Amino acid sequence: MTIRDVAQRAGVSKTTVSRVLNGRDELDARTAARVRAVIDELGYVPNARAVAFARGTTHVVAMLLPSLTWPWIGEVVQAAIEAIEDEGYGMLVFTTTQGEESMRRFTEHVSARAFDGLLVVEPEGTLDYITRLHDEGLPVVLIDDRGHEPRFGSVATTNRLGALAAAHHLLGIGRRAPLVISGDPRFGCVQDRLAGFAEGFAAAGRTLDPLHVVEGDFSYESGQAAVHRALEAGLEFDSLFVHNDTMAMAAMTELRRAGLRIPDDVAVVGFDDLPFAAQTDPPLTTVHQPIREMGQVAARALLASFRGTPVPNEPIVLPTSFTVRASTVG
Template sequence: MATIKDVSELAGVSQATVSRVINGTSRVSHDKKLKVEKAVKELAYKPNSIAQALAFSRTGSVGIMVPELGGPFYSGILHNIEEHLRRFGYHVVVSAGSNTESSQKESIEFLLSRRVDALIVHAQNISDDYLISLEESGTPVVLINRFIPEMRSSCITIDNELGGKIATQYLLKMGHKDIVCITGPLDKSDARGRLQGYRNALFDAGLEYDEVLVSEAAFTEESGASAMKKILRRKCHFTAVFASNDHMALGAFEALAEHGYSVPEQVSLIGFDDILFARYLTPKLTTMNFPIEQMSLEAVQLVIQKLGNKKGEVNFKLLPSLVVRNSVKDLLTTL
């Protein structure tokens, strides 16, 4: 296997000159550059990737921090980001930060200790100030599913407010007026956005927002079931439920069945995210599609831009879309 010394001897230049040509770290005369390139080709010389990484202070890796590794939502994000990054020659280092600020910070510090070239972060628990300071320190950072005004050129989000509005408007279109909303934890921006979309749809339809029909949960099946049972204990009238993610929709579905309510014959149900199991429930779940693959692609495109290897368009705000299945009853055609 040819070495950098072999190249320098064949080209008749110093090893330092060969290094400068290969790494592009400084200007070299056109004549010497041609000699080096000819020698590299003739010897089929392949630069040492580790040495190149050190020369550029690059490791060829991108750190990804998500709250958890399990579940279809986060596993989908990780799979898609890894697949897209690999096309650009990067490998991923993944850390799960749980759902506390301290553990998410620890995960980010771990990734930085591995000398990753950039970070892609899905974190709702870390303060804006910490993430802003991280970017200001010189680390290329991309936030997914979160918006910070000071980092607007580093955030890839979806329009959660629009998604909540579309879901609620669909229920209204199907004749439902008394609609329960099971929200995610309202300290998270995506949960607040989806609730606001629900409120906007009611307002546009001339209906009053009723807190009795709203119950906060934690984006899990167990919390969705608990929130649904809380609504049932309130003895309020409703014909439909908008759950702010599919896991909570499944929990609500189970709680309704436990109390003798059938979906969609007695209560209609709509979720958010369109994760894999939504299409295999009975009835199949009507939901809002979260464009995970597109978000992953946009995040990778933005990281590559920040690393200076590629220019291109980035869509910073993605649009969710309605996926109609069988869990919503049309009251207007059954009256």
Template sequence: MGVTIADVAARAGVSKTTVSRVLNSKGEINENTVLKVRKAISDLGYVPSAGAVGLARGTTQMIGMLIPDLAWAWAGAGIVPAVIETLETEGFGLRMLTWNHGEESLRRLGLQVAAKSFDGLLVIEPEGALGYITELHEAGLPVVLIDDRFQRPGFPYVATTNREGGAQAARHLLEIGRRRPLVVTGPDAFGCTRERLGGFVDVYAEAGIEIDRSSIICGDFQFERCRSAIAGALADGLEFDAVFAHNDPSAAGVLTALHEAGLWVPQDVAVVGFDDVEMASYTFPALTTIRQPVREMGAAAARLLLDHVRGVPKAAPSCVIPTSLVVRGSTLRPSPN
């Protein structure tokens, strides 16, 4: 059984009502009592429930942002800088919270909420925490998810068109005559993986080409796994003239494996990635990819959250920003001068 408000009260030597008042900053409370309660919360690792917190807060001019970790490439590629720029323009600061220590991260988040450290919360990939985040939203904390997995939670989100992105990749490959594609997917559990694959497969089906299951390989968004997957496919004699990789690091692994096998890109095999992170223009050849509008998503999420924090009438519930195709050398050779 988890730590309860009664446990905190016993540790601090106060009543449960006093603990509740400290959590909600209600009424006049002796400063020493507040310090004892907060120390008990920290010592016990108590995570306040959304109901216990009550969220009867004033304004702090701060926004919290929960991300998997500071090295998360998708976030650092444009999401976080765009969030910071938008918030600073509106006179708000940003408090970063990482999610790389499981229950300990959840405890820290609970303490930040209890301390009313921010007016609203931006979230990326809350694996294992979506239920608690939903509770916070339902109890009154403004929350916006920057959705990289096609989660579609019960609170506002900003997302992109993953299915259409997959369809854009397929249409481009068909336009350049590639009829035997291999797909290197992200993790099977991610909604974005299913969306990207579905859009890609549907366009090929409309062209009368069925993509066999043997031509769909899970790469888990990882460079080395995708490199090994392509090497294995070639060793098994699988014939393909194109690869659609579900993110750019995966596509970089594909390019490396093809180069090691003595194949030319795009002459022998055309390659399309997804995201358009900075590295996509630095690969050799430069990577054709589906641009995920990460900066726009970060800015839109920050503006949407601020609307909800400020109680703007008719604030939008969610926002979807479209993908776009960026064509580079991995699918089209430059025209001769």
């Protein structure tokens, strides 16, 4: 069944049928009623893409992500979906887990105008491409800008201040010899967390020893490996500041395996405050990153841009907070 069949049965042009489908008010009421009756009679269902093209909108938002396996990604995506669906939009989710092939499929959807705007948790190496899409007129909002400060709207959090709060907490409970398990230093958020933590100790007259900064990659395995390497190297530490909760949980497992008590021998602080952080053994003290709020705020800013409210050029920065649990204070 096509729009041509509807037009022939109703005795009107295809343009008239299209106007009825798109809710145009300038049609004669009797003609519009006749066309709707034929649509109902024939059971005609318009092609969604064709209708979207005619209207100039799809009522769909896309989200581009590195992967769905990062622990906090699920929280961001769910929050964004809730905000988008509240306003009657749908969501297309793209990941780049298959590299160039994933980006090829994404580019096909861009070319087909399959969505009205884009939310991005930036896959590595895609910022220039995303910037070009924005410059060509696609509304874009970046979530977790990682210190890149793009030329378009973004939502970030206070990574440096969160790490500074972690330093103040550890110093406040008498811990003077921290081991830091960082993320990949290419990320701006990692640089901010390292700087904020070092700043806190410097203000107390203590220099953070570079040998006590062990690089991880945010995975569980890298958290275990980092603690194992530190212990094998004979490093002495009374606390851990870990750049995400997943590595922190792994680090606590490795500490217990080595016979160390938490927090008596080693106090542990994470970063993110994911739901499982309250369920670790012992429950994890951590920097609370407003992950869900970041997804919601980014989605609402993008939707508002469809209604003519520009996304701010300056990053929207949501504050971190600090959650104290038994991994530092028994």
